Amino acid sequence: MKQLKNLIMKAIVYSNFGNTDVLQTAEQTKPLIEPNEVLVKIKAFSINPMDWKIRKGEMKLMSGSKFPKHTGADFAGIIEAIGSSVSNFKIGDEVFGVVKNIMKEGASSEYTAVPSSLVWKKPKNISFAQAASIPIAGTAAVTAIAKMGKINSKTSILVNGATGGFGMFLLQLLKQYGANVTAVTSTKSIEYAKKWGANTVIDYTKENILLQRTAYDIIIDLSGRLGYKNAKKIMKPKSIFLNPTPQPIEIPFSILKNFFTSKKHIVVLSSPGTSHTTILLDAVNNGLDIEISKVFPFAQYKEAYQYAEKGGYIGKTTIEIN
Structure with a gap:
């Protein structure tokens, strides 16, 4: 037995x-x-x-x-x-x-x-x-950064829903590029967004990001609530919207739509592998929170x-x- x-x-x-x-x-x-x-x-x-x-x-x-x-x-x-x-x-x-x-x-x-x-x-x-x-959240963050292309201190990035698991890895990994990162989060999460590397933090309970005058080179919507249609209002003429929470139909259609606009809609899918994990392990060994x-x-x-x-x-x- x-x-x-x-x-x-x-x-x-x-x-x-x-x-x-x-x-x-x-x-x-x-x-x-x-x-x-x-x-x-x-x-x-x-x-x-x-x-x-x-x-x-x-x-x-x-x-x-x-x-x-x-x-x-x-x-x-x-x-x-x-x-x-x-x-x-x-x-x-x-x-x-x-x-x-x-x-x-x-x-x-x-x-x-x-x-x-x-x-x-x-x-x-x-x-x-x-x-x-x-593995999943960390790899998604590494993949998202790879899809951002060449980023530096002049690159303005908006991270919507910035302090969940994905955002936690993404904000900390972006620090090494010196990009100008704006994090959108709730009141209780502001200090975490700052600790993880955001240059600017917007409290969505007090401010509507769609009403601000700033436009961004890159927007990544981790909350799934902003959407490409809304994000276009605060995107620069040549910019990208990263979507890590796509509906199945959005995966092929995003590719087609990108032929007709300079504001690109790019799907981010997480597929853990050795190259991604090596980056994450190096970050963990260097104090990633x-x-x-x-x-x-x-x-x-x-x-x-x-x-x-x-x-x-x-x-x-x-x-x-x-």
Whole structure:
């Protein structure tokens, strides 16, 4: 009986699209690993907007409609087993990583099997919860900066919704370029925006950014509430709008629209890889701040997702598994 129990794990799943009510725990067989994979005992996983977009059916063209589905993409934990062709890790290593296919797989379980190329050794100076917060949001920030092109001290950048997980990484990474960054956030988040490197902070509860006279070279809408149509009002003639929260239909249409305007609409999709993570690990080792708004225990997973979906918090929200 004990041996059988060791083959079973708990996981968060859902069997139809919907709000947090569709989430439930289930007992599943612990995954087996391929030669190129590692088995990770998960200690924490992060919550990202993509989780509820997929769960609500907004991304079904890419996620499909096959159930049950898991949730969660990035995680941190301890390697429990390694495949025969894996040489860069050993059992007991503390790591963080991301599942292979965020549209069809999930990290919301006690164990996960992933290719060794999608895990990295956890820095000793951060917690499991902080490490689990790096891959999706951190990679998105690195990708966004790459899509900004050549930026310097003369580049004016507006970051709307600047103090969530994505903004936390983006503001700190932008500091090294010396760009003139304006952060839009709430009253309670102003000090964090300043600490993370914003030159100017606008409190959206007191000021409508669309009514100001300033125009920007780059606008990135992390809140998903500004939109390209509104942003054009405060964009320079030759400028770009970065959209990290696109609807599926916006991905191909943004490419077509860009042929007819100098105000470009560019979609930002996060795809974690070694080159992105190297940049992030260097930043973490040089003191990059990873703020965790709240850590929920595994048993309170519904409350965790409700908290995350409500928004308005600083940094990241994570779930821990003991």
